[in-house]
Amino acid sequence: MLWLSFRLGALNAIQYRADFMVQLFQSLIGLGIALGGIAVVFSQTDQLGGWRQEELIALIGVFMLVGGLIAVVIRPSMEQLMEGVRLGTLDFTLTKPADAQVLVSVKRVEIWRLVEVVLGAALIVLAMVQLGERVSLERVAAFAVTMLAGVAIVYSFLLILSTLAFWLVRLENILVIFHSMYEAGRWPVGIYPPWLRATLTFVVPVAFAITVPVEALVGRLEPATLVGSLLLAVAFLIASRWFWRLGLRHYTGASA
Amino acid sequence: MRGLPLRQLVDVYRAKFRAEIALQFAYRWALAIWLLGLLLQPIVYLVVWTTVARSQGGTVGGFSARDFAAYFTIFMVVNQLTFTWHYWEFEWRVRQGFFSPLLLRPIHPLHNDLAENVTFKLLTFTVVAPVAVLLLVTFNASLNPSPWQVLAFLPALVFAFALRFLLEWTLALAAFWLTRVTAINQAYYLAVVFLSGQMAPLELLPEAVQVIAAVLPFRWMVAFPVETVLGRLSPMEVAVGLAAQLIWIGLALGLLRFGWRAGVRRYSAVGA
Numbered sequence: 194m195l196w197l198s199f200r201l202g203a204l205n206a207i208q209y210r211a212d213f214m215v216q217l218f219q220s221l222i223g224l225g226i227a228l229g230g231i232a233v234v235f236s237q238t239d240q241l242g243g244w245r246q247e248e249l250i251a252l253i254g255v256f257m258l259v260g261g262l263i264a265v266v267i268r269p270s271m272e273q274l275m276e277g278v279r280l281g282t283l284d285f286t287l288t289k290p291a292d293a294q295v296l297v298s299v300k301r302v303e304i305w306r307l308v309e310v311v312l313g314a315a316l317i318v319l320a321m322v323q324l325g326e327r328v329s330l331e332r333v334a335a336f337a338v339t340m341l342a343g344v345a346i347v348y349s350f351l352l353i354l355s356t357l358a359f360w361l362v363r364l365e366n367i368l369v370i371f372h373s374m375y376e377a378g379r380w381p382v383g384i385y386p387p388w389l390r391a392t393l394t395f396v397v398p399v400a401f402a403i404t405v406p407v408e409a410l411v412g413r414l415e416p417a418t419l420v421g422s423l424l425l426a427v428a429f430l431i432a433s434r435w436f437w438r439l440g441l442r443h444y445t446g447a448s449a
Numbered sequence: 450m451r452g453l454p455l456r457q458l459v460d461v462y463r464a465k466f467r468a469e470i471a472l473q474f475a476y477r478w479a480l481a482i483w484l485l486g487l488l489l490q491p492i493v494y495l496v497v498w499t500t501v502a503r504s505q506g507g508t509v510g511g512f513s514a515r516d517f518a519a520y521f522t523i524f525m526v527v528n529q530l531t532f533t534w535h536y537w538e539f540e541w542r543v544r545q546g547f548f549s550p551l552l553l554r555p556i557h558p559l560h561n562d563l564a565e566n567v568t569f570k571l572l573t574f575t576v577v578a579p580v581a582v583l584l585l586v587t588f589n590a591s592l593n594p595s596p597w598q599v600l601a602f603l604p605a606l607v608f609a610f611a612l613r614f615l616l617e618w619t620l621a622l623a624a625f626w627l628t629r630v631t632a633i634n635q636a637y638y639l640a641v642v643f644l645s646g647q648m649a650p651l652e653l654l655p656e657a658v659q660v661i662a663a664v665l666p667f668r669w670m671v672a673f674p675v676e677t678v679l680g681r682l683s684p685m686e687v688a689v690g691l692a693a694q695l696i697w698i699g700l701a702l703g704l705l706r707f708g709w710r711a712g713v714r715r716y717s718a719v720g721a
Contacts, residue, residue: 215631222635226642233649237509238501373486377493384500389492 198266202302216305220257220312227253227379242384249381251320252407255340256379258313259402262344263351263375264306266299271351271368273301275358278444287441294437298352321410328410335409335419342426343402349426349433350398356433359440371397378403401425461556465564473572484576488584491525494648495588510653516679518588520650523675526581528647530570531610531671535562536621536634543624548716559618559705566614594678601687605674608694613670615701622705625712640665646672652681666697 231253235246244252274297277283286296321328354367374392378399382390394400401422408414473480498521499514507513512520542548551558585592594602620637624630642648643658644667651659651672662668673690676682682690 211629215629218632219635222639225639226648229643230648233654234497234501236655237653238504240504241497242500242504367482369482370485373482373489376486377489380493380497385496389496 198299198302202304213305217308220309224257224312227256242381244381247320247324248407248411250323251317251410252381252403253379254313254316254320255403255407256313257309257316259340259344259347260375261306261309261313263347264303264309266302267348267351268368269301269303270298271355274355278358283444293441294434298348317410324411332410332412335414336406339409339414339419339422340406342422343406345426346398346429347402349429352433353436356437356440359443375399398425458556458560461560462564465561466568469565469568470572473569480573484573487529488525488580491521491584495521498649512650512653513591515589515591518590519585519592519679520675522581522584522590523592523678524646524671526577527606527609527674528671529573529577530606531613533566533614533617535566536617539621539624540630543716544628552713562618563614592679594680597684598678598680601691602674602678604691605677605694608691608698609670609674612666612694612698612701615698615705616666616670619701619705619708622708622712625715640667644668645670646675669694669697
């Protein structure tokens, strides 16, 4: 189903090829700001809260990779969902003979944002080569697992936020909150003061999507964090599923 | 398009203020969320640089953690007061023909945007100011300007706003010639982030970058008032800075007039 959505999205996007260049340019600018910031910081120091420059570049890679994944499918689909609730077009989705949560989650795909995913991945590889460390299979596996868990957590979080639209109809801007908090994920959460670190870990769970996978990659991950990340992912998935159901019941009640 | 008498201009502004305040109140949640994002940014850079300062034994390039707290908080305030968003709207205005009604009015469209901008600033400042005080206190910022520095800060701030507004409005005129200005706007934004002092105080950037920021208008649009009130400039440097601001304002006005005339001619040619 995700594949079908991708194909539709791709067909749609190919009609507007100039958008690709705009997107590429935009992503490169974002990359320039991020790398420039790191360069400026590291012109004054050789480590930031225990992180080396190459590790921070890998962090930017994950930041872009995960941000890209969110921008390709999760965010546009969630925006579509909230609009569907407001306009009532969600009815069409609900009558389809498949799980509604899956349907709404891959409803819209913005294919050009894949640029960011590719750039992010390239940056991670580059940073690892520069680090000159032999990245064992074990670390790559831990990286993949924690990143998947992180994406699952972020997805669930955004689904919960969007599901609020069932009760509060005028809510278009709520995803912006996530976006501005996500920006703080450009830097390792460890450097932030405790209140902000706690917020970025548990309230707007950016830490699990960005900092933790990078820690796994550079071999600094505590086993406890790995387990915690997985448990949190499962908890978030269950909670968002439950909340989605609750919201859906509310929706049928309201439109009938 | 001839100018209106001043009295009428004032009336126009007052009407626009009222309309704009009502509009912003209608979108107060959007406003609140936008403010949240705005406030997070200085905290992020502040924390990053404080961490650097600490790892370097307390100071970096003459900035202690408390100096950084003052710098980024004041920067947030100045940036918030001087930024404009009109150049993001121009593409849409030109393409959708939204300029036509604006051109019919007996008043330069610049006034429309200026009134909108100033109202928005006054409104948001009521939130930004207390938050800035909170940040200054929480991060124990060292901010003790002498009276002359405060006095110099005010014109520096007003000039910075005037300069940024005029330049960004001129930049926006590019939309008359190009259908897609997003790329230009993005490139400009990149320059602002690095050269206006948003990422780090300009003093911490490489020498070459500092020179570029001072020759181009970027330093004078945001960083200069901040440096002034932080007490990092000598009276002579402040005087030179104010002069540089005035020169750039003059240049920007010239560019604006020239660009606007040429642009409007082009617009009518397309619309006809």
